[in-house]
Amino acid sequence: MGYSIRQVVQLTGIPASTLRFYEAKGLLAPVRRNCNGVREYTDADLERLGSITCLKNTRMPIEEIRRFMELCGQGDGTLQKRREMVRAQQVALEKRIYELQQYKEHIDRKLRYYDIACASGSEAEAKRRYCCEKPRAKQDTVENKSIEIV
Amino acid sequence: MGYSIRQVVQLTGIPASTLRFYEAKGLLAPVRRNCNGVREYTDADLERLGSITCLKNTRMPIEEIRRFMELCGQGDGTLQKRREMVRAQQVALEKRIYELQQYKEHIDRKLRYYDIACASGSEAEAKRRYCCEKPRAKQDTVENKSIEIV
DNA sequence: ATAGACCTTAAAGTATGGTTTAAGTCAAGG
DNA sequence: CCTTGACTTAAACCATACTTTAAGGTCTAT
Numbered sequence: 001m002g003y004s005i006r007q008v009v010q011l012t013g014i015p016a017s018t019l020r021f022y023e024a025k026g027l028l029a030p031v032r033r034n035c036n037g038v039r040e041y042t043d044a045d046l047e048r049l050g051s052i053t054c055l056k057n058t059r060m061p062i063e064e065i066r067r068f069m070e071l072c073g074q075g076d077g078t079l080q081k082r083r084e085m086v087r088a089q090q091v092a093l094e095k096r097i098y099e100l101q102q103y104k105e106h107i108d109r110k111l112r113y114y115d116i117a118c119a120s121g122s123e124a125e126a127k128r129r130y131c132c133e134k135p136r137a138k139q140d141t142v143e144n145k146s147i148e149i150v
Numbered sequence: 151m152g153y154s155i156r157q158v159v160q161l162t163g164i165p166a167s168t169l170r171f172y173e174a175k176g177l178l179a180p181v182r183r184n185c186n187g188v189r190e191y192t193d194a195d196l197e198r199l200g201s202i203t204c205l206k207n208t209r210m211p212i213e214e215i216r217r218f219m220e221l222c223g224q225g226d227g228t229l230q231k232r233r234e235m236v237r238a239q240q241v242a243l244e245k246r247i248y249e250l251q252q253y254k255e256h257i258d259r260k261l262r263y264y265d266i267a268c269a270s271g272s273e274a275e276a277k278r279r280y281c282c283e284k285p286r287a288k289q290d291t292v293e294n295k296s297i298e299i300v
Numbered sequence: 301a302t303a304g305a306c307c308t309t310a311a312a313g314t315a316t317g318g319t320t321t322a323a324g325t326c327a328a329g330g
Numbered sequence: 331c332c333t334t335g336a337c338t339t340a341a342a343c344c345a346t347a348c349t350t351t352a353a354g355g356t357c358t359a360t
Contacts, residue, residue: 004307006306089257118230186338187325188338211317
């Protein structure tokens with residue numbers, strides 16, 4: 001009998017308005033309807049929603065997700081193209097994870113700085129102590145004029 | 151003498167329109183001007199732009215970045231609050247990196263599936279082979295009716 | 301048979317994060 | 331002197347990804 005939109009909301013956490021929006025935009029192929037025009041989602045629809053969530057959360061724009069799903073509906077002739085899209089997404093995601101790990105180091109350093117500042121009650125004190133730890137950039141002068149964490 | 155907006159664009163890769171936008175929104179404190187009203191950025195401004203970029207790219211909304219930068223301008227009385235904000239951002243970032251790693255596994259699986267499909271020239275064939283590799287969800291039936299990768 | 305819950309649609313509205321435009325100021329070079 | 335190029339502002343505009351609204355259909359219980 002399929003899943004009602006209510007059930008899909010509960011199973012996926014995606015709001016009903018968004019489910020309709022995805023279908024209208026072609027991310028999800030037209031969902032089967034009962035005799036009253038009410039949607040009945042299948043297991044395959046749920047799987048596709050899982051893929052949409054994955055691609056969306058890894059920053060694929062919805063227009064590109066739409067193109068991918070369109071290719072999925074066109075049979076084996078589009079396998080190569082689909083493989084390329086997935087590969088590109090994998091590369092982009094690896095790059096993004098690496099980037100975030102770099103930003104994490106920045107945040108970690110900021111937190112250590114604030115730990116020192118809070119412990120000593122003074123940012124000026126933290127800056128004095130912090131210059132022993134911070135990795136130095138080329139333009140840092142002898143006078144430490146650019147030591148500034150914010 | 152400070153850096154012209156042109157130089158800051160070159161140094162940071164941030165467009166001039168965005169630099170002005172950040173300043174207008176209070177992410178960056180009012181930049182010093184020369185006698186003609188032209189902006190002259192300091193090294194401290196560049197450091198703050200680095201922090202803004204970091205926070206922005208780790209998904210802090212600009213309104214929250216603004217509040218953080220505001221606290222930064224209010225002296226040692228706000229150290230505790232600032233530490234908390236940085237700590238919250240660290241936690242959110244760790245969670246995000248973990249999430250992306252999960253999504254990466256999804257994408258990696260998808261790619262292996264398409265590798266098999268492309269090699270055999272048929273998605274049906276890939277589905278047959280793939281069910282040996284895919285981690286099974288609870289609702290998967292004996293008939294594999296929900297094996298669907300997209 | 302009437303209320304209330306739950307579904308439908310198309311269209312308008314919203315939030316975020318900028319970018320573009322129009323109109324003007326200023327300094328330097330020909 | 332006048333053009334060129336780089337800067338300034340405020341305000342309008344844009345893209346993305348939804349969300350909300352308004353108007354209406356259908357099922358169920360009282």
